[in-house]
Amino acid sequence: MQALRKHIHPGWFIIAPLLILVATLYLSPILNILWLSVTDPEPGFGNYAKLGESDALVRIIWTTVRICIITTIFSVTLGYSIAYAMVHCHQKQKNYMLTLLLLSFWISILVRTFSWLMLLGRNGLVNGALQDIGLIAEPIAFMRNELGVLIGMVHYMIPYAVLPLLVSMEALDKRVMDASRNLGATGTQTFWRIYLPLTLPGLVASTLLVFILSLGFYVTPAVLGGGKVLMVAEYISVQLLVTLKWGTAAMLAALMLFGVLAMLWIMSRFMKLSTVFGGAAR
Amino acid sequence: MLDTAPTGSLQIRDVSKLFGSFKAVDGINLEIQKGEFLTLLGPSGSGKTTLLMMIAGFLDISHGDIALDGSSITNIPAEKRNFGMVFQGYALFPHMSVRDNIGYALSVRKRPASEIRTRVDEMLELVQLQDFAERKPTQLSGGQQQRVALARALCFAPPVLLLDEPLGALDKKLRVEVQEQLKDIHKRVGTTFIYVTHDQEEALSMSDRIVIMRDGAIEQVGTPTVLYERPATKFAAGFLGKSNFVHQAGKTFALRPEKIDLRAGQGNEGARASGVIRSITYFGSMQRIIVDTSAGDEIEVDIDVWRNQEMLSEGADVDLLWNDEAAVELRET
Ligand SMILES: Nc1ncnc2c1ncn2[C@@H]1O[C@H](COP(=O)(O)OP(=O)(O)OP(=O)(O)O)[C@@H](O)[C@H]1O
Ligand SMILES: [Mg+2]
Numbered sequence: 001m002q003a004l005r006k007h008i009h010p011g012w013f014i015i016a017p018l019l020i021l022v023a024t025l026y027l028s029p030i031l032n033i034l035w036l037s038v039t040d041p042e043p044g045f046g047n048y049a050k051l052g053e054s055d056a057l058v059r060i061i062w063t064t065v066r067i068c069i070i071t072t073i074f075s076v077t078l079g080y081s082i083a084y085a086m087v088h089c090h091q092k093q094k095n096y097m098l099t100l101l102l103l104s105f106w107i108s109i110l111v112r113t114f115s116w117l118m119l120l121g122r123n124g125l126v127n128g129a130l131q132d133i134g135l136i137a138e139p140i141a142f143m144r145n146e147l148g149v150l151i152g153m154v155h156y157m158i159p160y161a162v163l164p165l166l167v168s169m170e171a172l173d174k175r176v177m178d179a180s181r182n183l184g185a186t187g188t189q190t191f192w193r194i195y196l197p198l199t200l201p202g203l204v205a206s207t208l209l210v211f212i213l214s215l216g217f218y219v220t221p222a223v224l225g226g227g228k229v230l231m232v233a234e235y236i237s238v239q240l241l242v243t244l245k246w247g248t249a250a251m252l253a254a255l256m257l258f259g260v261l262a263m264l265w266i267m268s269r270f271m272k273l274s275t276v277f278g279g280a281a282r
Numbered sequence: 283m284l285d286t287a288p289t290g291s292l293q294i295r296d297v298s299k300l301f302g303s304f305k306a307v308d309g310i311n312l313e314i315q316k317g318e319f320l321t322l323l324g325p326s327g328s329g330k331t332t333l334l335m336m337i338a339g340f341l342d343i344s345h346g347d348i349a350l351d352g353s354s355i356t357n358i359p360a361e362k363r364n365f366g367m368v369f370q371g372y373a374l375f376p377h378m379s380v381r382d383n384i385g386y387a388l389s390v391r392k393r394p395a396s397e398i399r400t401r402v403d404e405m406l407e408l409v410q411l412q413d414f415a416e417r418k419p420t421q422l423s424g425g426q427q428q429r430v431a432l433a434r435a436l437c438f439a440p441p442v443l444l445l446d447e448p449l450g451a452l453d454k455k456l457r458v459e460v461q462e463q464l465k466d467i468h469k470r471v472g473t474t475f476i477y478v479t480h481d482q483e484e485a486l487s488m489s490d491r492i493v494i495m496r497d498g499a500i501e502q503v504g505t506p507t508v509l510y511e512r513p514a515t516k517f518a519a520g521f522l523g524k525s526n527f528v529h530q531a532g533k534t535f536a537l538r539p540e541k542i543d544l545r546a547g548q549g550n551e552g553a554r555a556s557g558v559i560r561s562i563t564y565f566g567s568m569q570r571i572i573v574d575t576s577a578g579d580e581i582e583v584d585i586d587v588w589r590n591q592e593m594l595s596e597g598a599d600v601d602l603l604w605n606d607e608a609a610v611e612l613r614e615t
Pocket of ligand 2: 330331332
């Protein structure tokens with residue numbers, strides 16, 4: 001026991017139960033999926049080979065990636081402006097905005113998705129009003145297509161985009177911006193040369209968070225895409241529940257996992273990930 | 283090379299700053315000469331930073347006017363005033379190298395790269411940081427960061443340089459060293475320096491003139507010698523150096539401890555007051571003796587250690603002597 005203590009920090013004993021819990025409940029299912037993807041229906045890389053054979057699979061993956069990229073761009077841009085406004089307004093207004101932000105966090109994704117249908121659907125409020133005042137003859141197709149999916153996803157993702165940005169903007173030393181002004185920089189120059197570079201870690205964190213979460217979207221594309229927009233998560237569920245091709249489903253899941261890991265790895269080449277996740281920039 | 287012609291005079295006319303109904307700066311009038319080293323000295327909360335921020339343009343002026351070389355700058359925004367500023371805590375750009383920090387003001391003015399390079403090299407030499415040009419601010423010591431901030435603020439040859447407690451973050455020994463460098467740089471560049479501090483020694487050793495501030499208003503303005511030798515009020519006398527206050531014939535006089543002499547016994551010729559030694563404290567280079575006078579004042583006397591060893595014991599009777607010029611009559615308040 002003594003010898004053991006010498007080599008292992010006592011802290012490990014305290015977190016050991018948690019580690020074991022995480023390992024069994026989290027790692028083992030992941031390993032199981034990886035295992036399934038190369039053993040079901042028969043051992044080998046047959047599931048992965050399908051990627052080269054099936055146009056449908058490639059199209060689904062491409063749709064997913066495209067939608068996720070567009071969602072990320074819009075969510076992060078809007079999130080950046082929202083976070084900026086929150087940091088630079090009065091404390092009272094800031095508290096209001098934070099409450100609203102958290103409120104939308106707490107509302108179920110189903111509720112938020114269906115409320116878009118009510119607003120922008122064929123017989124929704126907006127189309128109804130526009131038709132009534134005679135601006136349009138036919139309802140505009142906001143929903144049941146890719147646009148609908150994007151609207152729903154961006155809306156859902158904005159709070160996630162705002163929070164990391166808020167943290168990094170609040171950590172900024174305001175005097176640095178004053179110094180830039182004092183040295184003769186215009187507002188635009190100060191933004192591009194000082195503000196943006198200094199909030200870059202927050203921007204990257206927010207981009208990663210939104211993109212990774214978007215990859216797994218299931219309810220929103222299913223409801224707002226009207227069956228026309230098939231993303232990976234929905235396809236996986238079809239494989240699992242309808243066609244019972246668990247191997248294909250596991251392969252797609254594994255692919256997403258590797259995709260995310262690869263992204264993190266590429267990011268880590270360019271910057272220390274610890275700064276993105278809140279560590280001090282050095 | 284560096285242009286050494288004195289630059290930028292400032293006229294501050296009846297300037298006030300209100301935060302709500304609170305007057306942080308209260309009717310300040312001040313003429314600052316070209317190339318002057320002017321120090322704003324005052325206790326915490328006396329409005330030094332507020333005044334400096336109004337000069338820099340970061341705070342709006344509630345009343346009054348500020349002019350540079352005679353023309354008003356009150357309505358010119360901070361980024362157009364071209365004043366250099368060394369911030370408390372330096373506010374260096376953490377993501378830029380020392381070179382880019384110093385060249386920033388020229389680079390946002392879209393000057394050619396070659397000009398920026400030469401000028402930054404000059405500045406690096408001025409603050410003796412040639413070997414640190416490619417480092418990031420976090421890789422520098424406090425004193426080096428302070429010099430980068432100074433070089434950055436001087437790089438575009440501003441007519442006026444504002445410094446808000448630039449040495450506040452340095453330890454005592456380094457402070458004295460940097461004070462010398464700062465003074466030297468001031469001489470070389472000829473820029474008007476407006477310097478904020480609450481360290482009286484710093485103010486005395488560096489300034490051409492000192493402005494003593496109290497509750498947002500000016501208590502007294504003058505050269506270090508004038509302020510030290512002829513303080514006008516009790517506040518000024520007590521804030522700059524140590525001072526005794528002697529009450530005689532209904533008037534109050536300020537009397538510096540080192541300007542008083544002691545004689546053993548009572549009834550000495552020329553004695554101004556007499557009393558009993560309460561305590562003696564040894565400081566190495568001198569000793570501080572506190573005397574309770576018969577008139578009821580408590581007077582501190584600083585005298586050389588080697589003098590009068592035998593008579594100086596607690597409880598001994600002594601006479602106090604001083605010259606007429608040593609006692610400065612104070613105005614009330
Ligand atoms: N934004 C503000 N709102 C309200 N009151 C303020 C504001 N800024 C400063 N004050 C008040 O104005 C007074 C002067 O403040 P200022 O910062 O100028 O003091 P200072 O002389 O620089 O003090 P220090 O030596 O502590 O830096 C203080 O009483 C302060 O509380
Ligand atoms: Mg201050």
